[in-house]
Amino acid sequence: MDVTDTRAPAAQRWRAPVASDPVNASVALPGSKSMMSRALVLTAASVGASSLASPLHARDTRLMVAALQAMGTRVVTADDALWLVHPRPLRGPAQIDCGLAGTVMRFLPPLAATGTGAITFDGDPHARTRPMAPLLGALEDLGVSVERDGGQGLPFTVTGVGRVTGGEVTLDASRSSQFISGLLLAAPEFDRGIVVRHEGPPVPSAPHVRMTVDMLRAAGAAVDDSRRDVWEVEPGRLTGRAWHIEPDLSNAAPFLAAALLTGGTTVVPGWPYHTSQPGDLLRDVLVEFGGRIALTDEGLTVRGTGRIKGIDIDLSEAGELTPVIAAVCALAETPSTLRGIAHLRGHETDRLAALAAEINKLGGDVTETDDGLRIRPRTLRGGLFDTYDDHRMAQAAAVIGLSVPDVELSDVACTSKTLPDFPHMWDELLGTSS
Numbered sequence: 001m002d003v004t005d006t007r008a009p010a011a012q013r014w015r016a017p018v019a020s021d022p023v024n025a026s027v028a029l030p031g032s033k034s035m036m037s038r039a040l041v042l043t044a045a046s047v048g049a050s051s052l053a054s055p056l057h058a059r060d061t062r063l064m065v066a067a068l069q070a071m072g073t074r075v076v077t078a079d080d081a082l083w084l085v086h087p088r089p090l091r092g093p094a095q096i097d098c099g100l101a102g103t104v105m106r107f108l109p110p111l112a113a114t115g116t117g118a119i120t121f122d123g124d125p126h127a128r129t130r131p132m133a134p135l136l137g138a139l140e141d142l143g144v145s146v147e148r149d150g151g152q153g154l155p156f157t158v159t160g161v162g163r164v165t166g167g168e169v170t171l172d173a174s175r176s177s178q179f180i181s182g183l184l185l186a187a188p189e190f191d192r193g194i195v196v197r198h199e200g201p202p203v204p205s206a207p208h209v210r211m212t213v214d215m216l217r218a219a220g221a222a223v224d225d226s227r228r229d230v231w232e233v234e235p236g237r238l239t240g241r242a243w244h245i246e247p248d249l250s251n252a253a254p255f256l257a258a259a260l261l262t263g264g265t266t267v268v269p270g271w272p273y274h275t276s277q278p279g280d281l282l283r284d285v286l287v288e289f290g291g292r293i294a295l296t297d298e299g300l301t302v303r304g305t306g307r308i309k310g311i312d313i314d315l316s317e318a319g320e321l322t323p324v325i326a327a328v329c330a331l332a333e334t335p336s337t338l339r340g341i342a343h344l345r346g347h348e349t350d351r352l353a354a355l356a357a358e359i360n361k362l363g364g365d366v367t368e369t370d371d372g373l374r375i376r377p378r379t380l381r382g383g384l385f386d387t388y389d390d391h392r393m394a395q396a397a398a399v400i401g402l403s404v405p406d407v408e409l410s411d412v413a414c415t416s417k418t419l420p421d422f423p424h425m426w427d428e429l430l431g432t433s434s
Contacts, residue, residue, distance in 0.1 A: 311337075
C-alpha cells in the first residue's frame, strides 16, 4: 500500500442504482476503522513489534500510517492481509496531514507530546472547524507545549521534550469521546500516567471509550474505569502483540438497510458475538424497524419485509449510524425521532443540518431538534444529493436511491474514507455491476 498520497480522491458524481428485486447477498466488510486507529497508536507506543491482521485499507488509515511514519514509526504494509509495526522513538520536525480523520487529529497529539521536537498538525479545510479545544487545553494543563495558529483547532504544533509528566486533568468531552480516548491511549507513556475527569453533558459514543479501555488492557495497560466519568491509566510500558481487526460494523449499515427496504436478505460474515463497536447497535435498530435478525457462527443475517416502521430512538452511543438510519426513516410508513446526537454538528460536516437539507430537497419532511431529528414520511423524488465530502452522507443517499429513482450523489469518492470499494460493493449487492 502506498501511504505517501493521503489526499482525498477527486469528487465523483454517481447515480444511485434502484433495487429492482429483493437483495440476497453476503457482504464481507473490511476492518473496523475505530479498532485500526487504536491498534496503530498502541503499537507505536509499545515495546516490540506488533501485527495487525485484516487491516483496513482506506484514507483514514493511510493518514494514520503516514503520520506515524513521519514521526519515526516503521509500518510495513506490503502484505494486504497483515501489517507489521515496529516502534521507534517519536520525533520531529514533522508535518501531519489529518485529512478529515478525527482519530488522527485527536489520537496523535498526546502521543506526539511524548516524543521530541515540533510536530505540526493540519488537515482538510473542514477539519479546521472540527472541535479540538478541550483536548489541546488538557494537554496544556499537563504541561505540554501547544502552539495554536490563532484558533481553537487545526492547525497547531505540539513540541515534545521526550516526556510528559501526566497527572490529573479535567475537560468537557461532550462534543467528542475522542478527546478522552486520545489522552488514554498515550497515558501509559506519561511519567505519572493520567486521571481524566469529564465535566459537562454526557460523553457521546460511549462504546468508543470502552473500546479504548479494552484495547489498552489487551496491550498490557492498567486502566480503572470504575467511576462514572473518570478514567485512570497507570504508567507502564505496553507490549507488542498480534491484533485481529474485526469487520467494521458501522459500515454494515447501508447493506443491512437494503435488506429491510427491499424485503430481501443480507448476511455479514464474521459479525462478532461480543464487541465494543458502536455499530453493534444496528441489531436493535433493525428489529425496531421491523426486520428479523439472526446471529450465528456464520455471521449476522438480516431479513426484511419491504415495510418499515418509524422509530423513536436515542443514538447517543452510535451517532455514526445516524445518516443511514435517517435515510431509512425517510422511507418508513410512520414518523421517527432520532435523539441524543447533537454532537453530530461537529463531525465531518454538520450532519444534522446536512441530512435535513438533502432529504428535504428530495421532497422529505425533516426538522432539526436541539439534539436530533424528526422525520415524517413523504413521497420522495429524484435529484442531486450533496454529500459534503462525508462518507456517511454518501451512504445515506445510496440507501434512499434504492427506492427513489434518479438520486444522484454529488460525490461518491468520499466513501474512500473508510470503505474505498463502496460503489462496486453496492453494485454487487444489487446485481447491477457490469
